[in-house]
Amino acid sequence: MDERADVIVVGLGPGGRHVAGALARAGLDVVGVEAEPVGGGFGTAGRVRRQAAHHGDDRPTTDDLAAWGVRLVRGTGRLAGPRRVAVDRSAFAARRGVVLATGARPRTADVAGLAATPYWTPRDVTAGRELPASLLVVGGGGTGVEIAQRFACAGSAVTVIEAGERLLAREEPEAGRLAASALRADGVDVLTGARVGRVEHDGVGFLAHVAGEPTVLAGERLLVATGRVVDLAGLGVDTVGLDPSAVAVPTDGRMRAGAGLWAVGDITGRGGGARMVSYQAEIAVRDVLGRPGPDADHRALPRVILPEPEIGAVGLTEQQARGLGLNVRTALASIASPGRCEAAGGEGFVKLIEDADRGVLVGATAAGPAGGGVLYGLQVAVHxxxxxxxxxxxxxxxxxxxxxxxxxxxxxxRPARD
Incomplete structure (x- = not known):
């Protein structure tokens, strides 16, 4: 017979913990399901030292949940029909519903030989305490850039290998060029338009063979930072009428994914880091409790990448805005900015994206010594x-x-270009 609760929260990373704690404190009977350490990761290299100090010890977080009245169930949760969750051999039924907050897992690069090696993911970086003499970073997105610069400034010889033509492919081209310049100033070798085709490990270090070229790169450690993916098939979403092959769980403005079903965090495909998770979690909590409030508004999604110079962005990039058919007007202003290491230096900038027909900003990027800080004003303007x-x-x-x-x-x- 199923064990019953008001709400079942599957996944107790930052979003799930927020939801479970808030609902329990509001007086609901809450079951939280998690197989891994409660509280999850901090998400970016900027939090490496904080997470390393507590990795593997989630007692402070589980103690909080217990104090709030959340019943913690250890194991892997899987949907087993509307308002039902199976955890290993146990089953639970929710009177109000289920909240999915399982996050995402690191994407595994399609590289020959990689699976047989002790490569790192970003989670392994946050768990480790060692400083390798050399590090190969596969992937030049925000996480790869942050980690590469942090290790370079700590003394490791770092090489970044990015298959695309530039770093930070999801941001403005100027941001990618700035990041590459800053990394090189800090001693990082940056290879773009280069794909790793094969990896070897001899028990001491790695050899990465660049596809289609004779280039072979050597490093003591190899980090794969090629993004994150959601495993919906393993979560059993087909039992509630959702597509298990989808890249994310679709939600409405109240974070509902169906009758008696909510989803928050990476599983929704919105990105945005910890702040987005908290934002979505609070909306889901409010809806579960039947409290009024505005729907989720993801137009002014903030993104902060933490190399030096710091890069903050909000809303649409120029390419995204043009792809939506907007009459786009842009402006770019430069600003001098120091690098993270003592000898580093580079140029910061501010780029604005305007919908010229409506006369409002739809996107902005600020890069400089306070790129993330100045972003708030631009975010308010966009929102x-x-x-x-x-x-x-x-x-x-x-x-x-x-x-x-x-x-x-x-x-x-000035007059619009288009």
Whole structure:
């Protein structure tokens, strides 16, 4: 016979823990299901040292859940029909519903020989305490860039291998060029347009063979940072009418994925890191409790990449905006910015993306010593659809990055290119 609860939360990473704790504190009978350490990862290399200090010891977090009244069930949860979850040989039924917060797992690169080697994923990096003499990083997205610079500044010889033509492929081209320049200034070898075809490990180090070239790269450790994927088939979503081959669980504005079913975090395919997880979790909690509030609004999704110079972005990139058929007007202003290591240096910038027909910003990128910090003002402008004409007449701060925002806004006065 199924064990019953008001709500079952599958996955107790940051999002699941938030949901389970909030619902339990509100008086609901909550079961939380997790096979791995509760609390999950911190997500980026910027949190490496914090997570390393507590890796494998989730007692503080589980103690919190117990104090809130959450019943912790250890094991892998799988949907077994509407409002039902199977955990190994046990089964649970939810009176109100199920919240999916299982996150995503590191994507495994399609590289010959890789599976037989002790390669690292970003999670392994956060767990480790060793500093390798040399590190090969496969993947030049945000996580790969952050980790590469951190290890380079700590003294490792680092090489980044990116299959695409530039780093940070999901961001503005200027951001990718800036990241590559900053990494090279910090001593990192950056290879773009290069795909690793085969990997070997001799018990001491790695050899990475670049596909179609005679180039062979050597490193003591190899990190695969090629993104994250969601395993919906393993979660049993087909038992509730969802597509197990989909890349994410579709949700509405209240984070509902179906009757008595909610989803938050990476599993929704929205990205955005810890802040997005908390945002979605709070909306799901409110809906489960039947409390009113606005629907989720993902238009002004913030993204912060933490190399130096720091890169913050919000909303659409220029390419995305043009792909949606918008009448796009852009402006770019440069700003001097130091690198992370003492000898590093580089150029920061502010780039604004305007929907010229409506006269509002739909995207922005700020890169510099406070790129993530200045992002908040740009995020408010995108989210609230503040008219560009009004932004152009506001008083800006004295910081160089604020001045760059002002310069870029004034540049938007020129006629649209399209």
């Amino acid at each position: 609230a659809e503040v008219p560009v004409a009004r932004l152009q007449h506001m008083i800006h701060g004295d910081a160089a990055v604020h001045h760059a925002v002002e310069v870029a806004l004034q540049a938007l006065r």
